[in-house]
Amino acid sequence: MADATIGFLGLGIMGRPMALNLRQAGYGLVVYNRTPARIEPLLEAGAEAAASPHEVVTRSDVVVTMLSDSGAVESVYWGEDGVLAGVRPGQLLIDMSSIDARVARAIAAAAAAAGCDALDAPVSGGDVGARDATLSIMVGGSDAAFERARPIFEQLGKTIIRVGGPGTGQIAKACNQIIVALTIEAVSEALVLGSRGGVDPATLMKVFQGGLAANRVMDVRGRNLLEHDFAPGFMVDLHHKDLGIALAAARELGVFLPATAQVDQMLQELRQSGQGRSDHSALLTVIENGSNHRIGEPDAA
Amino acid sequence: MADATIGFLGLGIMGRPMALNLRQAGYGLVVYNRTPARIEPLLEAGAEAAASPHEVVTRSDVVVTMLSDSGAVESVYWGEDGVLAGVRPGQLLIDMSSIDARVARAIAAAAAAAGCDALDAPVSGGDVGARDATLSIMVGGSDAAFERARPIFEQLGKTIIRVGGPGTGQIAKACNQIIVALTIEAVSEALVLGSRGGVDPATLMKVFQGGLAANRVMDVRGRNLLEHDFAPGFMVDLHHKDLGIALAAARELGVFLPATAQVDQMLQELRQSGQGRSDHSALLTVIENGSNHRIGEPDAA
Numbered sequence: 001m002a003d004a005t006i007g008f009l010g011l012g013i014m015g016r017p018m019a020l021n022l023r024q025a026g027y028g029l030v031v032y033n034r035t036p037a038r039i040e041p042l043l044e045a046g047a048e049a050a051a052s053p054h055e056v057v058t059r060s061d062v063v064v065t066m067l068s069d070s071g072a073v074e075s076v077y078w079g080e081d082g083v084l085a086g087v088r089p090g091q092l093l094i095d096m097s098s099i100d101a102r103v104a105r106a107i108a109a110a111a112a113a114a115g116c117d118a119l120d121a122p123v124s125g126g127d128v129g130a131r132d133a134t135l136s137i138m139v140g141g142s143d144a145a146f147e148r149a150r151p152i153f154e155q156l157g158k159t160i161i162r163v164g165g166p167g168t169g170q171i172a173k174a175c176n177q178i179i180v181a182l183t184i185e186a187v188s189e190a191l192v193l194g195s196r197g198g199v200d201p202a203t204l205m206k207v208f209q210g211g212l213a214a215n216r217v218m219d220v221r222g223r224n225l226l227e228h229d230f231a232p233g234f235m236v237d238l239h240h241k242d243l244g245i246a247l248a249a250a251r252e253l254g255v256f257l258p259a260t261a262q263v264d265q266m267l268q269e270l271r272q273s274g275q276g277r278s279d280h281s282a283l284l285t286v287i288e289n290g291s292n293h294r295i296g297e298p299d300a301a
Numbered sequence: 302m303a304d305a306t307i308g309f310l311g312l313g314i315m316g317r318p319m320a321l322n323l324r325q326a327g328y329g330l331v332v333y334n335r336t337p338a339r340i341e342p343l344l345e346a347g348a349e350a351a352a353s354p355h356e357v358v359t360r361s362d363v364v365v366t367m368l369s370d371s372g373a374v375e376s377v378y379w380g381e382d383g384v385l386a387g388v389r390p391g392q393l394l395i396d397m398s399s400i401d402a403r404v405a406r407a408i409a410a411a412a413a414a415a416g417c418d419a420l421d422a423p424v425s426g427g428d429v430g431a432r433d434a435t436l437s438i439m440v441g442g443s444d445a446a447f448e449r450a451r452p453i454f455e456q457l458g459k460t461i462i463r464v465g466g467p468g469t470g471q472i473a474k475a476c477n478q479i480i481v482a483l484t485i486e487a488v489s490e491a492l493v494l495g496s497r498g499g500v501d502p503a504t505l506m507k508v509f510q511g512g513l514a515a516n517r518v519m520d521v522r523g524r525n526l527l528e529h530d531f532a533p534g535f536m537v538d539l540h541h542k543d544l545g546i547a548l549a550a551a552r553e554l555g556v557f558l559p560a561t562a563q564v565d566q567m568l569q570e571l572r573q574s575g576q577g578r579s580d581h582s583a584l585l586t587v588i589e590n591g592s593n594h595r596i597g598e599p600d601a602a
Contacts, residue, residue, distance in 0.1 A: 124512045159511035163500045171498035175491035179514035182487030190476035196554045197472035199464045210437045210460035211425045213480035215516035253497045256591025290557025
């Protein structure tokens with residue numbers, strides 16, 4: 001399938017390295033960005049520039065989108081000169097943004113009406129995963145569309161799992177983000193209580209990793225927590241967006257998410273205090289501020 | 302030190318296999334239990350029976366206690382015919398129960414006044430860890446007492462960490478239990494939302510284990526969650542006790558534990574609904590009951 005031409009829309013911190021990986025795998029690549037400077041590295045790698053999303057679609061076999069939120073996806077798909085205005089039967093549309101499952105299902109329905117395949121395929125693994133092509137990709141849509149897209153996904157990620165029909169990729173991603181947020185919260189509460197109670201936080205993590213409390217968050221974000229280094233990583237703003245998606249889905253489906261709702265509020269608090277662009281491990285500071293104790297430091301008066 | 306005689310008090314589901322491991326390592330063993338039948342397997346292994354906690358203390362060099370809660374520890378240590386009434390200078394007291402850190406510090410103070418060493422050394426790893434001598438042991442107390450006790454701990458566990466002064470072992474254990482409870486809660490919320498949203502729960506766990514959401518709870522309790530098999534394992538009653546210890550310590554120290562407080566309330570709800578003796582993974586059912594959805598099953602009307 002590497003003789004296919006891929007149209008790629010959304011060339012930000014995630015999309016750009018992903019598009020580059022596809023180009024380097026031999027795919028034809030047509031790109032568009034409102035900010036032309038953004039696409040220069042891609043043009044140097046042999047991509048072609050289009051003048052609008054609509055032109056990207058008409059010049060490609062497969063359209064991949066990697067946008068910031070539901071609103072951006074809606075405007076790129078349904079806007080004037082947008083994706084859905086340009087599709088032709090047989091095209092494959094893959095939205096890899098993390099968005100509301102309802103929008104994903106609406107794209108799938110519109111694509112089906114136009115005789116196209118559509119997949120929702122949000123990822124985890126961050127900009128490092130995008131660059132190294134080690135993303136986890138959670139795919140919702142038909143099995144046939146999934147098999148058709150698989151060679152593309154294999155250039156972008158390592159864990160590639162079809163989880164169900166249209167929209168379920170977004171549901172799985174939202175669920176993943178619930179666990180990550182609540183694990184950061186769990187580790188934060190444990191570290192603040194333990195440190196305030198006289199135990200060195202690094203020693204505590206060693207204890208936790210020895211048993212049922214062990215988790216990947218401590219492996220990957222443990223240093224950030226211990227050093228209060230909240231350079232992202234994965235931004236509070238984005239994690240708050242993701243929990244909003246989870247809570248909206250839960251409301252629609254009638255699901256009870258008490259701890260998610262609570263941590264969502266804490267992320268709101270962090271954003272309000274100016275930490276929206278900090279790493280999500282900054283959740284620790286919400287617990288510290290409520291406790292008047294910073295882990296690993298003598299207590300405040 | 303295996304020529305020392307150990308007095309062991311508290312021969313329940315944890316204490317009995319631990320005492321047996323010490324006996325099999327060559328330690329002299331003196332035991333007492335209100336229910337004499339409980340100690341028969343130990344007598345067969347060569348332990349000697351005493352008529353009271355006091356007599357256990359007077360006949361041993363090291364006293365190990367493994368009791369159910371703070372109240373039981375207080376009555377065994379401070380009661381008439383109790384441990385503290387019988388200690389002599391130079392003895393080593395090791396309490397391996399999971400209890401309030403304040404009680405642990407009170408034992409340490411009383412022991413110091415009597416010229417003894419004391420350690421709080423709660424464990425994680427459950428009855429399987431007790432039997433296989435693979436417990437994690439979190440130790441609070443002086444370094445000298447810890448080194449003195451180390452050969453004993455090495456017969457009981459694999460991860461043996463001194464975390465600080467008197468009471469800090471209990472703090473570390475409470476913190477560990479925070480993470481375990483909140484991780485079960487996180488996985489439960491994610492599984493119910495995902496399953497209700499159309500994703501197979503086992504597939505969801507495969508997705509989660511591929512990234513930052515990965516944790517030991519899914520490895521060890523994943524099957525229980527998927528099959529609604531809540532045979533303990535680790536009982537809701539005990540985990541609720543442990544979060545109560547964490548919240549009491551937090552109140553004393555001025556620490557903010559919002560998610561712990563919330564999950565503590567859910568464990569209370571579980572106990573009230575008759576599931577106190579279920580495995581703590583039964584937290585899943587609180588989320589299911591709030592959602593009118595059982596993971597992996599068609600939705601209720």
